[in-house]
Amino acid sequence: xxxxxxxxxxxxxxxxxxxxxxxxxxxxxxxxxxxxxxxxxxxxxxxxxxxxxxxxxxxxxxxxxxxxxxxxxxxxxxxxxxxxxxxxxxxxxxxxxxxxxxxxxxxxxxxxxxxxxxxxxxxxxxxxxxxxxxxxxxxxxxxxxxxxxxxxxxxxxxxxxxxxxxxxxxxxxxxxxxxxxxxxxxxxxxxxxxxxxxxxxxxxxxxxxxxxxxxxxxxxxxxxxxxxxxxxxxxxxxxxxxxxxxxxxxxxxxxxxxxxxxxxxxxxxxxxxxxxxxxxxxxxxxxxxxxxxxxxxxxxxxxxxxxxxxxxxxxxxxxxxx
Numbered sequence: 032x033x034x035x036x037x038x039x040x041x042x043x044x045x046x047x048x049x050x051x052x053x054x055x056x057x058x059x060x061x062x063x064x065x066x067x068x069x070x071x072x073x074x075x076x077x078x079x080x081x082x083x084x085x086x087x088x089x090x091x092x093x094x095x096x097x098x099x100x101x102x103x104x105x106x107x108x109x110x111x112x113x114x115x116x117x118x119x120x121x122x123x124x125x126x127x128x129x130x131x132x133x134x135x136x137x138x139x140x141x142x143x144x145x146x147x148x149x150x151x152x153x154x155x156x157x158x159x160x161x162x163x164x165x166x167x168x169x170x171x172x173x174x175x176x177x178x179x180x181x182x183x184x185x186x187x188x189x190x191x192x193x194x195x196x197x198x199x200x201x202x203x204x205x206x207x208x209x210x211x212x213x214x215x216x217x218x219x220x221x222x223x224x225x226x227x228x229x230x231x232x233x234x235x236x237x238x239x240x241x242x243x244x245x246x247x248x249x250x251x252x253x254x255x256x257x258x259x260x261x262x263x264x265x266x267x268x269x270x271x272x273x274x275x276x277x278x279x280x281x282x283x284x285x286x287x288x289x290x291x292x293x294x295x296x297x298x299x300x301x302x303x304x305x306x307x308x309x310x311x312x313x314x315x316x317x318x319x320x321x322x323x324x325x326x327x328x329x330x331x332x333x334x335x336x337x338x339x340x341x342x343x344x345x346x347x348x349x350x351x352x353x
Contacts (some may be wrong), residue, residue, distance in 0.1 A: 037311050040104040044317045050077065059332070060104055061344050066335050086332045089140040090325055095142050097321045106314055110211060113202055114318055119146050120163070120195035123171060126151035127187055131178040165325065166201070170194035189243040196222055196245035210312055217246040217300045221293045224270065224278055227259035228289060231266045250275070287347070294323055
């Protein structure tokens, strides 16, 4: 779709933006008695299809509805692919780990019609890797064999996540859209920093980091790996020298602040497009806002289910999403 053809879609998104959960909505849900009350509140606000009573199913239905909206608004196939690719690779990881450990984890999969649990388990059992998307075939085989022999879920995650980032960067490099290139560049850079941060905290080796970080243009991944392998202080110093001082400040503030910085940095990449009524930018910005909204509700529901007091829940949601 040409940019000028997004005019109607952007107008519709402007209406939908008004229905995103407000701070008052979040406060109201925090004050509710229990999880069923929160679910009822969300159903009244139009979440899901109006029938889901299970929290996990409701969240999955709302995420699927957002993807259906992007399809309905005829978002460019390449952009749609970028938005959904992390879900496909996530489901691949979940299937590999379930098959190798024989442990099924509730809510482990995204609901994807053509790439759900049953389909993936069938392909992996048969080792029919060629039935997978081309840029997933090699890593599926390697990650499955590694997981089967080592039972190391972290290595499996690292391999599949790296393949996902490489695939997304390749799309960005081939596509002529400045929006896609900017979004992909920042997605990979932020994910690399996230991996480096976690590796520095847990003392991962330089080899682990070099295998897990994906190449991008805005940060030297070899230097990032070297710094993270030497510990958190070296990583913070590197980030400040590489133009990612805000990331370093967020890391020092704590894990929740850092997660919030990662999410906000991606949204900020789209800000120049937000007021453009003839581009796909506002649609992508809405999609990311909706993703963050679902994350926020998931945190709230989990805290409610574990009996956290209202003030603790309020602080947790505020920490994550301001």
